Amino acid sequence: MKVLLTGSTGYIGRRLKQRLLKNKNIQLRLYVRNKKTLSSNLPANIEVFEGDTFNKDNLEKALKDVDVAYYLIHSLSRSDYKNLDKQSAQNFVEIAQKCGVKKIIYLGGLGVKNEQTSEHLLSRIETGEILSSNKNIQTLWFRAGVIIGSGSTSFEIIRNLTEKLPIMTTPKWVNTKAQPIAVDDVLNYLEEALVLKEKQNLIIDIGSEQLTYKEMMLQTAKALGLKRVLIPLPFLSITLSSYWLNLFTPVQFKVAKALIEGLKSEVIIQNNHAKKYFPNIKTISYLEAVKKAVKEIETNQVISRWSDTDYSGKIWDKDHDKEIADAIFLDRKELSFNNLSKEQVFKSFTSIGGKDGWFAYDSLWEIRGFIDKLLGGVGLHRGRKNQYKLSVGESLDFWKVVEIKENERLLLYAQMKVPGTAWLEFKIVENRLIQSAYFYPKGVLGRLYWYSLIPLHYLVFNNMINSIIKKAEKF
Structure with missing residues (x-):
C-alpha cells in the first residue's frame, strides 16, 4: 500500500x-x-x-x-x-x-x-x-x-x-x-x-x-x-x-x-x-x-509541539542567506576557543533558551517577551521541545530554527513583533565562535528601533558569547 x-x-x-x-x-x-x-x-x-x-x-x-x-x-x-x-x-x-x-x-x-x-x-x-x-x-x-x-x-x-x-x-x-x-x-x-x-x-x-x-x-x-x-x-x-x-x-x-x-x-x-x-x-x-x-x-520525550510548524509558509518562502546578506544593521562578536572542541561549543549554543534561559540578562529577555505578548506576538514562553536537541522548523522561545549544521551553524529567525526582519546566527569557523545579529528595518521606525537597542545589545550580546564559551567548558 x-x-x-x-x-x-x-x-x-x-x-x-x-x-x-x-x-x-x-x-x-x-x-x-x-x-x-x-x-x-x-x-x-x-x-x-x-x-x-x-x-x-x-x-x-x-x-x-x-x-x-x-x-x-x-x-x-x-x-x-x-x-x-x-x-x-x-x-x-x-x-x-x-x-x-x-x-x-x-x-x-x-x-x-x-x-x-x-x-x-x-x-x-x-x-x-x-x-x-x-x-x-x-x-x-x-x-x-x-x-x-x-x-x-x-x-x-x-x-x-x-x-x-x-x-x-x-x-x-x-x-x-x-x-x-x-x-x-x-x-x-x-x-x-x-x-x-x-x-x-x-x-x-x-x-x-x-x-x-x-x-x-x-x-x-x-x-x-x-x-x-x-x-x-x-x-x-x-x-x-x-x-x-x-x-x-x-x-x-x-x-x-x-x-x-x-x-x-x-x-x-x-x-x-x-x-x-x-x-x-x-x-x-x-x-x-x-x-x-x-x-x-x-523526561524530554516530547515528539512534537503545536508551535513547530509555520502554517503560513512565510518563513520557508524566504531565502534567509540572501536576506541576511542584504541586512542593513549587523551586531557581530567573535571569540576564540583554543582549548575547546567544536562539539563542545556547538552543544553550548544549541542548548540556549527554554528553561536554561539566555544567560545573565534573562530579565531583559523576559521584558522583551512580555512586550511582545502585549503586542499580540508569540512571546518568550514557547520554550523548546527538548533542552538538549534542536531541529529545523522548531520554535525556540520567540525564534524559529531555520538552519542547523552539526558542529558548524545555528540560524534563528525572529518571530517576535519587530518593525523589520531579524536573525540571530551562531557560527563556528576553525577555532572561533562568530555570533551575529542581523536586522533589516522597515522604514524609519525600524531604524529608530535598532538604534534605541544598541546599549542593550552591547550588554546582552557581549555577555552571551562569553557565556557560551564558559558553558562549553562544562561539556
Whole structure:
C-alpha cells in the first residue's frame, strides 16, 4: 500500500509519521513545504515531495500512484484561513481523484453547524465536507475535540493556566462540555483507519469522558499536585479571554481568539462509529492523558509541539542567506576557543533558551517577551521541545530554527513583533565562535528601533558569547 502523509511536520503528523515508518506493509511518501524541516535520518526508501496544496503540479506528483492519503492540513495562523482551507481541500480532492487515490483520512474537529459555531470550527467542518464530496474516493473523517498530549495547543493552554494561577477568575465558557482525547488514542484511530474494511464515507467522532473545561483544569491541577480555585465571571468577553490566554500561555493572541470563539458551543460526540468500527481501541481517561503528557515533558520525550510548524509558509518562502546578506544593521562578536572542541561549543549554543534561559540578562529577555505578548506576538514562553536537541522548523522561545549544521551553524529567525526582519546566527569557523545579529528595518521606525537597542545589545550580546564559551567548558 502506498501512503501519502501531508502535515508530517505538524503536531499530529510528526507523531503519525513515526508510527507509519514502523509499518512494514506500506510504502510511505511525505509531502512537505520545505524538506529542511524533516529529520536527516529518514530511511532511504521514504519518498519526499516538496510543495503545498496550492501548487497543483507538485501535488499531482505527490499523489501519483497513491492508495491512501492523510489530510492533516490547516491554515489557522493566516488571517484568511477559512477561504484558504476550502481551496486547499478542493485542490486535494480534485487531484486525488485524477491520480486514482482510493481513500482519504482526515482529522477535523468535533462540533455541529449552528449560529454559535465559530469560524475556526466551521472551517474544519467545511473542509471535511469538501473532502467527502467525491463519490469516487472514500473519506474517513475523524472528529476530535480537545487533544491532550505533551506539546498540544489545548494541553499547553490548560497546563500554563493551572501552573501559573492559584486563583483563576474565568469566563462562563469554563462550564462548556467537551470530550477530550489523548493524542496516542487519536494516533491509534488514524493508524487503524488504513486497514478498515468499510467502503463508504464515514464520520467518526472520537473522545473519552465528557468534562467541562473547569473540570479539566481541576483534574490537571490534581495531576500536577496543585490546589486551584476557579471563580467564573459572566462579564469576561471573548476578546478579554483571548488577551488573558495570550498573556499567561504560550499561544499568541490570534490563535487564542480563534480557540476561545470555539468554546461557546459544546464539542461532544455525535455518533457511535468509533466503537462500532474500531472496537479494539479503548481510550484512556483525561487524568491518565495529562499524567502521561507531564511525564514526557519532564523526561524530554516530547515528539512534537503545536508551535513547530509555520502554517503560513512565510518563513520557508524566504531565502534567509540572501536576506541576511542584504541586512542593513549587523551586531557581530567573535571569540576564540583554543582549548575547546567544536562539539563542545556547538552543544553550548544549541542548548540556549527554554528553561536554561539566555544567560545573565534573562530579565531583559523576559521584558522583551512580555512586550511582545502585549503586542499580540508569540512571546518568550514557547520554550523548546527538548533542552538538549534542536531541529529545523522548531520554535525556540520567540525564534524559529531555520538552519542547523552539526558542529558548524545555528540560524534563528525572529518571530517576535519587530518593525523589520531579524536573525540571530551562531557560527563556528576553525577555532572561533562568530555570533551575529542581523536586522533589516522597515522604514524609519525600524531604524529608530535598532538604534534605541544598541546599549542593550552591547550588554546582552557581549555577555552571551562569553557565556557560551564558559558553558562549553562544562561539556
